[in-house]
Amino acid sequence: xxxxxxxxxxxxxxxxxxxxxxxxxxxxxxxxxxxxxxxxxxxxxxxxxxxxxxxxxxxxxxxxxxxxxxxxxxxxxxxxxxxxxxxxxxxxxxxxxxxxxxxxxxxxxxxxxx
Amino acid sequence: xxxxxxxxxxxxxxxxxxxxxxxxxxxxxxxxxxxxxxxxxxxxxxxxxxxxxxxxxxxxxxxxxxxxxxxxxxxxxxxxxxxxxxxxxxxxxxxxxxxxxxxxxxxxxxxxx
Numbered sequence: 739x740x741x742x743x744x745x746x747x748x749x750x751x752x753x754x755x756x757x758x759x760x761x762x763x764x765x766x767x768x769x770x771x772x773x774x775x776x777x778x779x780x781x782x783x784x785x786x787x788x789x790x791x792x793x794x795x796x797x798x799x800x801x802x803x804x805x806x807x808x809x810x811x812x813x814x815x816x817x818x819x820x821x822x823x824x825x826x827x828x829x830x831x832x833x834x835x836x837x838x839x840x841x842x843x844x845x846x847x848x849x850x851x852x
Numbered sequence: 853x854x855x856x857x858x859x860x861x862x863x864x865x866x867x868x869x870x871x872x873x874x875x876x877x878x879x880x881x882x883x884x885x886x887x888x889x890x891x892x893x894x895x896x897x898x899x900x901x902x903x904x905x906x907x908x909x910x911x912x913x914x915x916x917x918x919x920x921x922x923x924x925x926x927x928x929x930x931x932x933x934x935x936x937x938x939x940x941x942x943x944x945x946x947x948x949x950x951x952x953x954x955x956x957x958x959x960x961x962x963x964x965x
Contacts, residue, residue, distance in 0.1 A: 774956075781856070781942055781956035828895060839885070839908040840954070842895035 740765045740833040742812075744843035752851045757801075757816040759846050761829030764810070771812045772830040772840065773803055782828065788812060799823070824850045854878065856945050856957035864963045870931040873960045877924050877945030883907070884926040885954060886918060889940040898941075901926055902948045930962075938964045 745760040763769055770789050774782040786797025793805045803814045812829060829843040857876045865871050877884050885908075886898040897910040901920035920926045924945075930937055940961050944954040 779958075781958045782944075783956070784953055787953065830895075839897055839900055839910075841897065842887075844894045 740769050740831045741841055742771075742829045742831045742843040744827075744829050744846050746846055747844065748847050748849065750849040750851060751819045753821055754818050757814070757819045757823065757848065759814040759827050759829075759848065761803075761812045761814065761843060762810050763812060763829075763831050765831070765833070770832040771803075771805065772832070773797065773801070773812075773814050774828045774830060774842075776826045776828065776845075778825075785814070785827075819848075819850045821850050821852065824848055856943060856955055858941075858943050858957040858960050860960060861958065862961050862963075864965060865933050866965050867933055867935060869933050870929065871933060871962060873928045873930075873941055873943075873962075875926045875928070875943030875945070875957060877926070877943075878955055881945035881947055881955075882924055883946045883948030883952075883954075884920055884924065885944045885946075886926070886928050887942040887944065888912075889942060889959070890936075890938070895942075898928070933964045935964050938962060 742763045772787045773785040776782050785801050786795045788795050788805045796802045801816045805812050826845045826847050828845050830840040832840045859874045883902045885900040887895050889895045899918050900908040904920045915931045918928045940959045942959045944956045946952040946954045
């Protein structure tokens with residue numbers, strides 16, 4: 739089964755700075771990749787997903803991610819961090835044509851300093 | 853549309869007991885997946901139901917089971933609870949077709965004493 743590895747369990751940035759959250763996947767075939775965000779005491783909310791239509795995927799709240807097959811990466815970025823971006827972010831992969839079975843990374847907690 | 857709802861939101865049980873958690877998907881969604889979230893193991897896939905049939909299953913012992921009803925509502929049951937079953941149990945629903953987005957509920961927080 740495919741898996742994802744998130745580099746960095748904690749990332750801290752200043753408000754207005756670039757956000758970069760790293761995710762690498764293990765796959766020999768193009769996977770389906772996702773980024774989710776989880777706010778305290780809440781479920782997960784989809785930020786964006788890659789399903790091979792385009793390598794640069796734009797999501798909600800100004801986030802985007804680029805699929806790089808040569809690097810087996812799917813890093814999440816946002817040009818300018820906002821205080822409300824503080825949360826836990828999860829990268830996930832599915833090797834099923836259906837979306838019901840996803841494998842999640844360990845998560846990265848993003849802190850935004852004023 | 854109403855989102856995914858899970859009941860109860862919080863639950864305290866003792867070792868050896870069993871528990872049933874409920875998930876109501878978004879109207880029209882036929883797929884329901886269950887995940888366990890713990891600080892140590894992170895988010896782990898339990899199983900997925902689609903049209904009342906289990907379509908995918910994660911690597912959990914047989915104490916964890918589920919079912920789905922004709923209205924797509926799903927229940928998850930854990931028998932003979934262990935301390936390690938303390939977790940946030942998340943339910944997600946989707947249309948169930950090719951890579952449709954999953955929408956997550958707020959979760960049920962289970963504490964086993």
